Amino acid sequence: MPFLEIVEITKKFGEFTALDKVSLQVHEGELVCFLGPSGCGKTTLLRAIAGLDIQTSGHIFQRGKEISNLPPTERDFGIVFQSYALFPNLTVEKNVGYGLVSNKMGRKAVGERVAELLDMVGLPDSGSKYPAALSGGQQQRVALARALATSPGMLLLDEPLSALDAKVRVRLRHEIKELQRQLGVTTVMVTHDQEEALSMADRIVVMNDGVIEQVGTPTEIYREPDSLFVANFVGEMNQLSGVAAGPHTVQLGTATLSSQSHGLETGTKGIVSIRPEDVIPHGPGARSPGAPDELSDIQNAFDGTIQEMEFLGSYWRARITGGLLDGDSLIADFSMNAVRRMSLAEGKTIKIELPSDRLRLFLGDDKGPEA
Amino acid sequence: MTALDQPRSLIPGPLSTLQRIRNLGTESWIMLAGIVSLCAALLALLVMPLYSLLSKAVEDDKGAFVGLANFQEYFSSAGLVQSIGNSLTIAGLTMVIACVLAFIFAYGITRSCMPFKRTFRALATIPILAPSLLPAISLIYLLGNQGMIKGLLFGETIYGPIGIMIGMIFYIFPHVLMIMVTALSTTDARLYEAAEVLGAGPVRIFFTVTIPGAIYGIVSAAVIAFTLTITDFGVPKVIGGQYNVLATDIYKQVIGQQNFSMGAVVGLVLLLPAMFSFVIDRHVKKKQVALLSARAVPYHPKPHKVRDRALLAFCVLMSLFLIGILGTAAFASLVTFWPYDLSLTLAHYDFDAVDPNGWSSFYNSLKMASFTAVVGVVVIFLGAYFVEKGRGFGRLRSGFHMLAMLPMAVPGLVLGLAYIFFFSRPENPLSVMYSTMTILVLCTIVHFYTVSHLTMLTALKQIDKEFESVSASLKVPFYKTMLRVHVPICLPTISEVMMYLFVNAMTTVSAVVFIYSPDTKLAAISVLNMDDVGDTAEASAMAMIIVLTSVTAKLLHGLIMKSFTARHSAWRQRTG
Numbered sequence: 001m002p003f004l005e006i007v008e009i010t011k012k013f014g015e016f017t018a019l020d021k022v023s024l025q026v027h028e029g030e031l032v033c034f035l036g037p038s039g040c041g042k043t044t045l046l047r048a049i050a051g052l053d054i055q056t057s058g059h060i061f062q063r064g065k066e067i068s069n070l071p072p073t074e075r076d077f078g079i080v081f082q083s084y085a086l087f088p089n090l091t092v093e094k095n096v097g098y099g100l101v102s103n104k105m106g107r108k109a110v111g112e113r114v115a116e117l118l119d120m121v122g123l124p125d126s127g128s129k130y131p132a133a134l135s136g137g138q139q140q141r142v143a144l145a146r147a148l149a150t151s152p153g154m155l156l157l158d159e160p161l162s163a164l165d166a167k168v169r170v171r172l173r174h175e176i177k178e179l180q181r182q183l184g185v186t187t188v189m190v191t192h193d194q195e196e197a198l199s200m201a202d203r204i205v206v207m208n209d210g211v212i213e214q215v216g217t218p219t220e221i222y223r224e225p226d227s228l229f230v231a232n233f234v235g236e237m238n239q240l241s242g243v244a245a246g247p248h249t250v251q252l253g254t255a256t257l258s259s260q261s262h263g264l265e266t267g268t269k270g271i272v273s274i275r276p277e278d279v280i281p282h283g284p285g286a287r288s289p290g291a292p293d294e295l296s297d298i299q300n301a302f303d304g305t306i307q308e309m310e311f312l313g314s315y316w317r318a319r320i321t322g323g324l325l326d327g328d329s330l331i332a333d334f335s336m337n338a339v340r341r342m343s344l345a346e347g348k349t350i351k352i353e354l355p356s357d358r359l360r361l362f363l364g365d366d367k368g369p370e371a
Numbered sequence: 372m373t374a375l376d377q378p379r380s381l382i383p384g385p386l387s388t389l390q391r392i393r394n395l396g397t398e399s400w401i402m403l404a405g406i407v408s409l410c411a412a413l414l415a416l417l418v419m420p421l422y423s424l425l426s427k428a429v430e431d432d433k434g435a436f437v438g439l440a441n442f443q444e445y446f447s448s449a450g451l452v453q454s455i456g457n458s459l460t461i462a463g464l465t466m467v468i469a470c471v472l473a474f475i476f477a478y479g480i481t482r483s484c485m486p487f488k489r490t491f492r493a494l495a496t497i498p499i500l501a502p503s504l505l506p507a508i509s510l511i512y513l514l515g516n517q518g519m520i521k522g523l524l525f526g527e528t529i530y531g532p533i534g535i536m537i538g539m540i541f542y543i544f545p546h547v548l549m550i551m552v553t554a555l556s557t558t559d560a561r562l563y564e565a566a567e568v569l570g571a572g573p574v575r576i577f578f579t580v581t582i583p584g585a586i587y588g589i590v591s592a593a594v595i596a597f598t599l600t601i602t603d604f605g606v607p608k609v610i611g612g613q614y615n616v617l618a619t620d621i622y623k624q625v626i627g628q629q630n631f632s633m634g635a636v637v638g639l640v641l642l643l644p645a646m647f648s649f650v651i652d653r654h655v656k657k658k659q660v661a662l663l664s665a666r667a668v669p670y671h672p673k674p675h676k677v678r679d680r681a682l683l684a685f686c687v688l689m690s691l692f693l694i695g696i697l698g699t700a701a702f703a704s705l706v707t708f709w710p711y712d713l714s715l716t717l718a719h720y721d722f723d724a725v726d727p728n729g730w731s732s733f734y735n736s737l738k739m740a741s742f743t744a745v746v747g748v749v750v751i752f753l754g755a756y757f758v759e760k761g762r763g764f765g766r767l768r769s770g771f772h773m774l775a776m777l778p779m780a781v782p783g784l785v786l787g788l789a790y791i792f793f794f795s796r797p798e799n800p801l802s803v804m805y806s807t808m809t810i811l812v813l814c815t816i817v818h819f820y821t822v823s824h825l826t827m828l829t830a831l832k833q834i835d836k837e838f839e840s841v842s843a844s845l846k847v848p849f850y851k852t853m854l855r856v857h858v859p860i861c862l863p864t865i866s867e868v869m870m871y872l873f874v875n876a877m878t879t880v881s882a883v884v885f886i887y888s889p890d891t892k893l894a895a896i897s898v899l900n901m902d903d904v905g906d907t908a909e910a911s912a913m914a915m916i917i918v919l920t921s922v923t924a925k926l927l928h929g930l931i932m933k934s935f936t937a938r939h940s941a942w943r944q945r946t947g
Contacts, residue, residue, distance in 0.1 A: 072840065072844060074396060081835075083835050087852075088860065088942050088943075089860055090856070098842075156844075
């Protein structure tokens, strides 16, 4: 039995449909991320799970028990918001112990539990401070401790890191994930930050326009996107106009390249996609173990000209034209190493390989939103 | 699709209202009960009385329906129709003059480098502390038949439009100034820098940047000035002489001639401009929000000798006017016989000698104002909390909010009159309250509800909207979090609203003048009565007692808040 089961949830705000028959299962102990652009319905879904905004129709089951219409007080969850929502007039201790006092624990037991929680989030000495005296990252830890205080069955995180500085964010990302794994608490997190989702989630739910586009592990989402939207939203993706030439081949310009199986009928126009880091340059000095001896033996390749190169620190980003591209440009990321070995430079024409296991074809006339 | 273990009844459809009600938790019931009782209270204390007023206007003295006959009679009486013109003229002129004066004063406070800005700002609040009868009485002392400086009028009489206008300017000045100051404070310095860089001169900048930036505030201030003037009763009652306006007409029809139907008609006529102003003000306020960007840079004036001195001179003159009016009343209450025997005496403060109620009316006022402040703030806080922080019952909550906005559009006189009609009917079970202290308290709370409600709402809006969600997830009922978190955070606003209610309850005349009884006579009404029978010095003395009470309350409030903040609000300071 799934820990949390969402069945055909629809939520309307007046005429606007925020969620359209969304169904999903969350398993015990996993961390699931709802990822999508603003307005995709991810927060609405989280609030429906919490009972904060009851859905217009549909059902929610937690541990097999229907909770669809229960008010939030009768559900079993802890929640952390983007704003932390710490009570400013109460000390850190009082904030963390807020939900404990009413559970009729003894005062001493409450004190011990609060100390334990503060220890757990790495703030053992901040109990007597007021929230305003803490940094953003510290406030977020307090909010987390407060949400976990009553040992809820489920932890809901609503954009918990987006109000923080980049460096603090990366550190907290790791800490939250560690804590979650340690406690084994089933967690649903909402974020619009793909990096956050990729690094933290056991499974990612990519949402767009009130529907789920794809559910999968971070590597599945990144490497095998189900739709052009997912491909674009998570990571970067080249989009070239192409036509389905066969079940495993696409026609790009005049050449036919082998690709992942795409399920489109032969002759259908679509968008050929490949991630910039999957593009392989070949030139003198490119010899690596197992590579073909002759450049002409390389499959799925064409001659392209490097129009521009941009230095991005750990790698170079190149814009390539010519060959099969038929007016389109291809963005490719080359390692420092490759650039040095092959003396890649602007204006140079080299062999460009598009590996068939990285090449996909999606249905679509327009090129969709830029990631 | 999802694989379910066993078939469940899955009929995803919208919940019916009945289902929703059945699904309500205990907390929702408490919240529902709270909102419903507040709505019921405002219906009983505002809407139904107004309805009685409306129906009274289409009845004759015996209660028979006569259609628009009363209106016909009203509009065929030249004297009564004349009052409409008089009221509009007075309100229009007062509005223009008060707005110009307040704009210059506010400009000095916000846009110059003159000294004593804080002092001027504090001095300008003097009129709030006094009943509107006070400036009128002072003006009579200064410019009336025995006036000390009546030569200034060059033969014109103060008993009439001139007196009403000067008195009204004094009375409404702080209200208009407050809005002007806000309008001129919320500006973006970058606009001025841009204009200067583009080569605009000071005059051009004033008309292309300053005025457009403040225009909504100016309109809002004008509307307030107009409404306050047209609905005020104290000033024209004391100094109006033979010059009739709508507000005094109502009083004369009801108290003088006992013609209740005609009083109701005049009340409805007076309701129109007030409603109209209310609508304009709402409209303007909505537009104003969009004008302010969060990234605006505050404007800091640079010194400019000529401008600063001119503004300083103006503010000094204006302050002298305000202090002079108050000082005259104070002085007149302390001299033996104005203007012939100026030896000092406290004899006029012996109210028991001239008025059957004597000092008891002051104690009544004190009691009424205290109850109004305490009961009022509780009700207003709860109402604002439900509107802003409640969950569910959206229509009910916005309905209550609309009801809470209504008192702003109802002049005090009209409210008081409506109360007579509604509560004096023996068949009304609420009539037991008639002529009690309770009805005075309730009427005053309703009268000043809107401003307090909006103030409280603003304070609550600044509190994180997720506190309720967090509280619910921790299984702590909302009312507990409200008491432990929202009330402490809002404490400064709560005490401010209490102060506002207290001072207004001390000084108000218009609504309560119709519903007080001999046992519940208030100090401000004593001022009115004593002035009516010619005990002017005693009237000034009582007005001064009201002023002193308001000032004392303000000072006490300041002291208490200061010591309280020092002890209980460590969390407000950033220490990290």
